[in-house]
Amino acid sequence: MNKHFEKAKEVILKLQVAGHAAYFVGGYVRDKLLGIESGDIDITTSATPKEVIELFNNVKETGKKYGSVTVLKDEFKYEVTTFRSDGEYLDNRHPENVVYSKNILDDLSRRDFTINAIIMDEEEKISDYYNSIDDLNNKLIRTINNPLKRFEEDSLRMLRAFRFVSKLGFDIEEKTLEAIKELKFLIKNISIERVMVELDKIFRGEYRSKALKYMIDTSVDKELFGLSKGLRFVSKTAQQLYPIEVFIICYIMDDVEDVWRFSNKNKRLIDQVVDLHEVTKNDSFNRFIVYVNGLDICLMTNKINITLGFNDQEKLIKELYKALPIKDVCDLTFKGQDILWLTPLRKKSWIGIIVDDLKYNVIMGNLPNEYEALKEYALKKVEELRLEMGDTDE
Ligand code: ATP
Numbered sequence: 001m002n003k004h005f006e007k008a009k010e011v012i013l014k015l016q017v018a019g020h021a022a023y024f025v026g027g028y029v030r031d032k033l034l035g036i037e038s039g040d041i042d043i044t045t046s047a048t049p050k051e052v053i054e055l056f057n058n059v060k061e062t063g064k065k066y067g068s069v070t071v072l073k074d075e076f077k078y079e080v081t082t083f084r085s086d087g088e089y090l091d092n093r094h095p096e097n098v099v100y101s102k103n104i105l106d107d108l109s110r111r112d113f114t115i116n117a118i119i120m121d122e123e124e125k126i127s128d129y130y131n132s133i134d135d136l137n138n139k140l141i142r143t144i145n146n147p148l149k150r151f152e153e154d155s156l157r158m159l160r161a162f163r164f165v166s167k168l169g170f171d172i173e174e175k176t177l178e179a180i181k182e183l184k185f186l187i188k189n190i191s192i193e194r195v196m197v198e199l200d201k202i203f204r205g206e207y208r209s210k211a212l213k214y215m216i217d218t219s220v221d222k223e224l225f226g227l228s229k230g231l232r233f234v235s236k237t238a239q240q241l242y243p244i245e246v247f248i249i250c251y252i253m254d255d256v257e258d259v260w261r262f263s264n265k266n267k268r269l270i271d272q273v274v275d276l277h278e279v280t281k282n283d284s285f286n287r288f289i290v291y292v293n294g295l296d297i298c299l300m301t302n303k304i305n306i307t308l309g310f311n312d313q314e315k316l317i318k319e320l321y322k323a324l325p326i327k328d329v330c331d332l333t334f335k336g337q338d339i340l341w342l343t344p345l346r347k348k349s350w351i352g353i354i355v356d357d358l359k360y361n362v363i364m365g366n367l368p369n370e371y372e373a374l375k376e377y378a379l380k381k382v383e384e385l386r387l388e389m390g391d392t393d394e
């Protein structure tokens with residue numbers, strides 16, 4: 001991170017040489033003072049976005065509407081944001097307009113929490129306008145100015161408070177907490193995608209349980225469309241869980257509302273693990289289950305089962321997987337195509353039926369995965385089907 005810090009200083013110096021004020025701000029300064037590595041570096045400046053763009057070669061306008069420009073140096077991102085004060089908030093989330101300012105105090109006053117509004121100059125000198133250092137030392141999350149007003153302006157800030165609890169293990173200051181209790185209903189107005197970004201961070205944090213307990217105490221969990229039961233459970237477990245696994249637990253424990261947005265891949269994953277949990281919570285995994293679902297899904301389901309207090313079957317799953325005679329239908333020594341070579345067949349749909357049958361019997365150990373044995377079985381099956389249904393054109 002030191003390398004990035006040196007590069008970020010170059011960004012700040014370049015802005016200063018061009019006659020602008022520029023400081024480190026936000027999460028970067030907070031984390032640096034706490035001795036935590038930060039993923040990105042935020043810089044705040046009196047230069048307008050246009051002036052920032054003109055000064056640097058490799059830039060991306062990331063948040064044009066809000067005055068943010070990303071300066072790229074060796075693949076690392078430096079977020080350079082123009083001092084601004086926010087216009088009126090009409091939708092509990094976005095300011096109607098932003099006004100660029102030449103005064104750093106305007107910029108600090110629109111930030112969410114005191115611990116996120118510390119500035120540091122290129123010589124690492126700290127300026128503290130909101131008693132932020134006290135709050136940092138006392139491990140307190142406190143809004144800048146009146147919490148009711150700040151949460152009414154932008155209700156996402158309530159979830160951000162829990163995100164910082166989860167990341168830092170801090171407490172939420174009393175008035176800030178009271179305001180969340182009063183205004184929690186506004187969380188329902190936030191776009192679900194933004195809520196999911198915050199939940200993702202809350203679920204990943206080292207102090208997840210503490211953050212979830214705060215969410216339960218303030219009844220914020222009730223605003224989260226069916227996640228409440230699951231989150232109450234997760235708040236009590238120390239099990240390491242990926243965010244998607246937290247959601248899976250929520251889906252198992254309650255009727256989660258159909259508002260949450262997942263990629264198609266994750267949607268399939270959730271459905272599969274929820275179903276598999278139902279099948280395996282009180283019964284053993286078997287070869288066919290392991291074959292159909294694959295090792296990773298079975299292990300994830302087992303992890304969920306353990307977390308929910310059911311038996312650990314990891315050893316069995318791994319043994320079953322290792323002993324599978326085939327891992328994929330392609331591994332069968334006798335293929336659907338072979339049936340067509342060996343016998344005229346009008347009903348092509350029988351091939352799928354027969355291959356499934358072969359697959360099942362090989363996996364369950366009823367047939368060896370050997371060409372001659374499978375051929376004999378397949379041809380017998382064809383005859384049986386002919387007798388049963390007659391092989392006329394489809
Ligand atoms: P993290 O380490 O999780 O990235 P961060 O404090 O850097 O934490 P960001 O979301 O990257 O959080 O935002 C950078 C800074 O911008 C914050 O520290 C805060 O000063 C300000 N900020 C971000 N979102 C808001 C908001 N909704 N309302 C007010 N200020 C905000």
Ligand code: MG
Nearest residue numbers: 026027028040
């Ligand atoms: Mg950040």
